[in-house]
Amino acid sequence: xxxxxxxxxxxxxxxxxxxxxxxxxxxxxxxxxxxxxxxxxxxxxxxxxxxxxxxxxxxxxxxxxxxxxxxxxxxxxxxxxxxxxxxxxxxxxxxxxxxxxxxxxxxxxxxxxxxxxxxxxxxxxxxxxxxxxxxxxxxxxxxxxxxxxxxxxxxxxxxxxxxxxxxxxxxxxxxxxxxxxxxxxxxxxxxxxxxxxxxxxxxxxxxxxxxxxxxxxxxxxxxxxxxxxxxxxxxxxxxxxxxxxxxxxxxxxx
Amino acid sequence: xxxxxxxxxxxxxxxxxxxxxxxxxxxxxxxxxxxxxxxxxxxxxxxxxxxxxxxxxxxxxxxxxxxxxxxxxxxxxxxxxxxxxxxxxxxxxxxxxxxxxxxxxxxxxxxxxxxxxxxxxxxxxxxxxxxxxxxxxxxxxxxxxxxxxxxxxxxxxxxxxxxxxxxxxxxxxxxxxxxxxxxxxxxxxxxxxxxxxxxxxxxxxxxxxxxxxxxxxxxxxxxxxxxxxxxxxxxxxxxxxxxxxxxxxxxxxxxxxxxxxxxxxxxxxxxxxxxxxxxxxxxxxxxxxxxxxxxxxxxxxxxxxxxxxxxxxxxxxxxxxxxxxxxxxxxxxxxxxxxxxxxxxxxxxxxx
Numbered sequence: 001x002x003x004x005x006x007x008x009x010x011x012x013x014x015x016x017x018x019x020x021x022x023x024x025x026x027x028x029x030x031x032x033x034x035x036x037x038x039x040x041x042x043x044x045x046x047x048x049x050x051x052x053x054x055x056x057x058x059x060x061x062x063x064x065x066x067x068x069x070x071x072x073x074x075x076x077x078x079x080x081x082x083x084x085x086x087x088x089x090x091x092x093x094x095x096x097x098x099x100x101x102x103x104x105x106x107x108x109x110x111x112x113x114x115x116x117x118x119x120x121x122x123x124x125x126x127x128x129x130x131x132x133x134x135x136x137x138x139x140x141x142x143x144x145x146x147x148x149x150x151x152x153x154x155x156x157x158x159x160x161x162x163x164x165x166x167x168x169x170x171x172x173x174x175x176x177x178x179x180x181x182x183x184x185x186x187x188x189x190x191x192x193x194x195x196x197x198x199x200x201x202x203x204x205x206x207x208x209x210x211x212x213x214x215x216x217x218x219x220x221x222x223x224x225x226x227x228x229x230x231x232x233x234x235x236x237x238x239x240x241x242x243x244x245x246x247x248x249x250x251x252x253x254x
Numbered sequence: 255x256x257x258x259x260x261x262x263x264x265x266x267x268x269x270x271x272x273x274x275x276x277x278x279x280x281x282x283x284x285x286x287x288x289x290x291x292x293x294x295x296x297x298x299x300x301x302x303x304x305x306x307x308x309x310x311x312x313x314x315x316x317x318x319x320x321x322x323x324x325x326x327x328x329x330x331x332x333x334x335x336x337x338x339x340x341x342x343x344x345x346x347x348x349x350x351x352x353x354x355x356x357x358x359x360x361x362x363x364x365x366x367x368x369x370x371x372x373x374x375x376x377x378x379x380x381x382x383x384x385x386x387x388x389x390x391x392x393x394x395x396x397x398x399x400x401x402x403x404x405x406x407x408x409x410x411x412x413x414x415x416x417x418x419x420x421x422x423x424x425x426x427x428x429x430x431x432x433x434x435x436x437x438x439x440x441x442x443x444x445x446x447x448x449x450x451x452x453x454x455x456x457x458x459x460x461x462x463x464x465x466x467x468x469x470x471x472x473x474x475x476x477x478x479x480x481x482x483x484x485x486x487x488x489x490x491x492x493x494x495x496x497x498x499x500x501x502x503x504x505x506x507x508x509x510x511x512x513x514x515x516x517x518x519x520x521x522x523x524x525x526x527x528x529x530x531x532x533x534x535x536x537x538x539x540x541x542x543x544x545x546x547x548x549x550x551x552x553x554x555x556x557x558x559x560x561x562x563x564x565x566x567x568x569x570x571x572x573x574x575x576x577x578x579x580x581x582x583x584x585x586x587x588x589x590x591x592x593x594x595x596x597x598x599x600x601x602x603x604x605x606x
Contacts, residue, residue: 012568020296028304 038144038226041100042119043131044093045139050112053086057104057113065097066104067130091136095121096129114143117226145230151205206244211236258360258544271353271363278357279349282552283503284314286559290503293560297567317496324492329392332489336390341490341497344383347376348504355511356431358521358547359529360540369430370418373512374411377467380505381407384476387498388486399485402574403469403476409581410466410473416589417460420596421449421516430512434520438528446526448519456592457517459585461561464509466581468502470562472569475577510558511551518554521547 027034036042053070069090076082105113116139123129131139149155155163214235218228259274261267288311295302303310328334351373353363366372381404388400422428425436437448450457466473469485477485487498514520522528529546531539572580 009569013564016297016564016568019299020293022299024296024299024301026300028301 036117038117039115040117040119041102041115042117043095043121043139044098044105044136045114045116045143046091046133046136047112047114047140048088048091048133048137050110051088051091052110053088054109056107056109060103060107062101062103063097063099065094067092067094088133091133092130093136094130096126114140116142117144118142144226145234148208206237206240208233209236211239256360257362257365258541275349275352275363279352279504282507282555283500286506286556287314287503289556289559290563293563294567297564321492321496326492326494327489329489331392333390333392336386338494340383340387340390341494341501342383343386344380345497345501345504347379348501348508350376351508354430355508356434356515356520357511357551358544361544361548362431365429365431368428370422370428370433370516373430374415374418377505377508378407378411380501384486387490391486391489393489395482395488396486398482399476399488403486406466406473406476406577409578410463410585413459413581413585413589414463414467416586416593417456417463418516420456420592421453423593423596423600424449424452430515434515434522437519438522438526448517448522448525450517453517455588457513459589459592460513460516463585464513465562465565468505468509470506471566472572473577474571475574478571506559506562507555510555513558514551514554521550523550
């Protein structure tokens, strides 16, 4: 004998009815641009100035879809032997073959390849899917700014080197200033405190937020949404830092 | 009640009736198809067709045009004549049934005295088309689909007919127009009431059985696409396939219209409230009432079809043995019980 129908049947009906009443989550794509995460793997961009023709990307590519041609050029150097330099003639990625694994980007030792979130480059011909150097360079404009470092993270080595150099210079200047002004009057403390504050500037951490006003301005200027968001964030962080700095300076003077 | 098209010239009346029925037959299934597209989509958290004209209203006509352009493939091993005729045999009964279904006060093709008998008899001709398609396609999936369909239709024809028989017993007439009028006079404790209340079990039986008759999920075993491709429609392409699809939606409309007639008071707006006969400008009141009644029937059909779509979105497919078990062990005994109870109450009425 079959079992009696239970409450589950009605529950199921209720669920489908509820789903029908709630608005659909579909993004009507060609009419509405999809809300993609900023680091979406859309297309690979090439910063050809950074490329040294080391061929690592082409070698690592599982699909062999990167084509690189290059030549060597001798650069005469004064006071030394002549050096050779690689000139990039052709760099092409066949996006009909590419499987968007991103290994080329991972493996590039000189930061010449980047992910861009742009994805609308379908064509009527498969040949047009092979993007040459110039086109790959154009995608660079759409690459979002690098991710902000975590709180307490070590800065990138080149930035750290630059900072220490700048700090040293500032200290030297302060010492010089102190040495020269010691004879005139006793304003040593002022200079020292100014120096201290300068080095402390980098430690001001501001939680990034989109500056609505700036964002609206940029959108009104016709800047793409993604770029506008990044710029508005940067603007917010900058202005916030300035404000905090001013507050501290104000507090100290008072 | 008089037919609105009861003209002196019977040939003119005939042509007008056939023309209007054809228009109804070609338009309303498309409306129900659009309803299915949209309701099913929203139940699955998506929009459904959005591009054709406005919110996808032109999707089904566009699909029809697409089907027209497709190659009409005839399998080399197929039984040519039977294969070619099957879609027509499946489609024609739906139009013929429409001729006797009342779609409003005075809006029907023909008021047959054996209306419900005629409607149910003709609508089961549909299965012959399906069997023809299944057999002639020379394809094992088609054959299995056709045979499953035959088994299912034999099993579910009985509860369908028995549930209708209970209504016929209560109304005392087999004419579909007569059943609507009998419902108008029926009262429960002095309050006018349609048959869906005294025949609640019958309504449920009729509705479930008509789902099975139409191969609608959860009773779509004969065209279970995940196991036998598309049953009897596997080998069909182009316009012939479109005919089968049209037959499915026309079947939904027809059976919903019969359900509305038997249990939901036909063209009556509310129990005891017929469509008002008001003269509007030069249009006579009877025509206005006919149009309003048509709208009411259409609303009921749309609501019943919504239920069918709702079930499709919700319930998983029944297995073949569950399907047969449900009919023979549950629906048919319940239907017989229903007939017996109605017959007893008809002879020994209690407080009506």
